[in-house]
Amino acid sequence: MPPPIEALYHGAKSPFPLEGGHAAVPCVECHATRSASGRLVFEQVATQCSTCHVDPHAGKQGPRCDTCHLAVDWRSRRAR
Numbered sequence: 491m492p493p494p495i496e497a498l499y500h501g502a503k504s505p506f507p508l509e510g511g512h513a514a515v516p517c518v519e520c521h522a523t524r525s526a527s528g529r530l531v532f533e534q535v536a537t538q539c540s541t542c543h544v545d546p547h548a549g550k551q552g553p554r555c556d557t558c559h560l561a562v563d564w565r566s567r568r569a570r
């Protein structure tokens with residue numbers, strides 16, 4: 491079992507499960523924002539998707555790919 495915070499945000503039933511290709515991705519690869527004292531700031535969620543994924547929208551949809559896309563594949567879309 492992952493620690494509670496990971497299960498809540500990244501467990502199997504969470505909005506963005508860390509499965510498949512993301513299972514081995516370190517937190518900091520997606521949550522790169524740090525406070526002045528150097529701590530990771532998770533509230534600044536995941537703006538780093540395009541460091542690993544090609545953005546076919548050329549930035550026009552913004553950096554938060556996960557607001558529209560699920561973690562499983564790019565074809566499934568979030569219900570809105």
Ligand code: HEC
Nearest residue numbers: 495496499505506512515516517520521532533535536556
């Ligand atoms: C592949 C990218 C990715 C990785 C790796 C990742 N996260 Fe996330 N994280 C996200 C996304 C996307 C969300 C927003 C999910 C949602 O819709 O609530 C999120 C949300 C969170 C939140 C909730 C933030 C908030 O205030 O809403 C926490 C806490 C968090 N992640 C912690 C972690 C931890 C700890 C790790 C490492 C074990 C980690 N994340 C690894 C993409 C990632």
Ligand code: HEC
Nearest residue numbers: 539540543544545546551552553554555557558559564565
């Ligand atoms: C505001 C919603 C929204 C955001 C944000 C968004 N997308 Fe999309 N994306 C879509 C929609 C809708 C489609 C399907 C229509 C299209 O192809 O333009 C799509 C299609 C795609 C596809 C093609 C999927 C296929 O059919 O094979 C990829 C890949 C993709 N997006 C990646 C990204 C990445 C990477 C980001 C973040 C940098 C991102 N998207 C941000 C809405 C969004």
Ligand code: HEC
Nearest residue numbers: 511512515519520536538539542555556560561562563564
């Ligand atoms: C450190 C690199 C890295 C980061 C950052 C990252 N991913 Fe991924 N992602 C991967 C790898 C590796 C895979 C598995 C191989 C593949 O399918 O491209 C993957 C797979 C995916 C897939 C499934 C691809 C498919 O086959 O349809 C989606 C969707 C996805 N990522 C979305 C995201 C979103 C959204 C973010 C930002 C919140 C993100 N990723 C951040 C490395 C990353």
